Amino acid sequence: MRNNKLSRSTQKNLVLFVILxxxxxxxxxxxxxxxxxxxxxxxxxxxxxxxxxGCGMTFVIASGAIDLSVGGxxxxxAMLYGYLCxxxxxxxxxxxxxxxxGVVVGIFNTVIMEKLQIPAIMATxxxxxxxxGMAMSVCKAIPITxxxxxxxxxxxxxxxxxxxLALPICIVVIAVFLFLEKKTILGKYAIAIGGNDAAAxxxxxxxxxxxxxxxxxxxxxxxxxGVWQVARLGSADPTIGTxxxxxxxxxxxxxxxxxxxxxxxxxxxxIGTAILIVLTNGMQMMDIGSFYQDIATGLVLLASVLxxxxxxxxxxxxxxxx
Numbered sequence: 001m002r003n004n005k006l007s008r009s010t011q012k013n014l015v016l017f018v019i020l021x022x023x024x025x026x027x028x029x030x031x032x033x034x035x036x037x038x039x040x041x042x043x044x045x046x047x048x049x050x051x052x053x054g055c056g057m058t059f060v061i062a063s064g065a066i067d068l069s070v071g072g073x074x075x076x077x078a079m080l081y082g083y084l085c086x087x088x089x090x091x092x093x094x095x096x097x098x099x100x101x102g103v104v105v106g107i108f109n110t111v112i113m114e115k116l117q118i119p120a121i122m123a124t125x126x127x128x129x130x131x132x133g134m135a136m137s138v139c140k141a142i143p144i145t146x147x148x149x150x151x152x153x154x155x156x157x158x159x160x161x162x163x164x165l166a167l168p169i170c171i172v173v174i175a176v177f178l179f180l181e182k183k184t185i186l187g188k189y190a191i192a193i194g195g196n197d198a199a200a201x202x203x204x205x206x207x208x209x210x211x212x213x214x215x216x217x218x219x220x221x222x223x224x225x226g227v228w229q230v231a232r233l234g235s236a237d238p239t240i241g242t243x244x245x246x247x248x249x250x251x252x253x254x255x256x257x258x259x260x261x262x263x264x265x266x267x268x269x270x271i272g273t274a275i276l277i278v279l280t281n282g283m284q285m286m287d288i289g290s291f292y293q294d295i296a297t298g299l300v301l302l303a304s305v306l307x308x309x310x311x312x313x314x315x316x317x318x319x320x321x322x
Contacts, residue, residue, distance in 0.1 A: 027282030049225035056218035064261025072131030074241030077226030082144035082236025102223030106216030194261025
């Protein structure tokens with residue numbers, strides 16, 4: 001007989017999806033403007049960086065590492081883009097240059113982590129501080145504005161009917177990473193390396209090369225996220241990446257990615273990202289203060305860590321056996 005039992009990750013994703021639907025129903029009951037085309041499209045437009053960075057971070061954390069530099073990379077990428085435009089570089093060529101900068105950041109993170117044997121959390125924390133500091137210092141904490149930035153703002157105004165460009169971009173990026181996860185060695189190797197990097201090495205996997213791929217992908221997405229924020233805001237602000245690293249990591253953990261590596265799916269992270277975005281937007285529409293929003297988000301994150309914890313799973317198993 002066929003085994004129709006759902007996988008553990010699929011079960012988690014279904015539970016998360018039900019939670020997402022319950023949250024949407026609750027916030028709609030509190031404010032019927034929550035589920036409107038205007039509000040939903042605004043959420044997608046504002047949260048595009050969260051979704052696409054979550055795709056890249058899934059591979060990084062599943063491989064047993066972490067990238068805390070994404071917020072600083074976003075900010076410095078935005079400043080780089082702003083200055084390139086002011087210096088007369090074609091705005092669309094500047095996008096390519098910024099993507100190249102994301103590659104450099106990814107390689108830099110890999111080198112200091114793999115070659116200098118510095119733990120990923122410390123290596124990327126250092127990169128975050130460096131890039132965030134550079135973003136502030138190059139402009140003296142003053143956002144870059146000017147007519148040279150206007151061509152890129154067209155991205156924020158493009159719509160297909162009532163659907164903003166952000167939604168197709170999200171769908172395409174998610175589809176690409178789902179393909180990478182399911183149909184290429186990137187997804188399989190990320191899980192293998194995160195499960196046991198020594199065993200992965202002895203089985204023939206080039207751990208350093210694969211980690212470089214994961215960090216480069218995340219670096220490029222962070223760079224492009226910085227450009228998107230410039231398009232959305234109409235200026236290059238050195239603070240645009242503030243807190244992004246924690247939002248993305250929180251979404252990954254909520255989405256079922258094991259913080260120790262060896263487990264995680266892009267689909268789960270996307271649902272986790274949507275839950276955090278809906279939670280924040282819904283509380284804002286209920287006029288709940290930002291401090292309470294942080295408390296609620298922290299409690300949700302803590303609960304997800306406990307639910308995904310192996311020790312909790314073992315405890316529940318023992319109780320069921322008893």
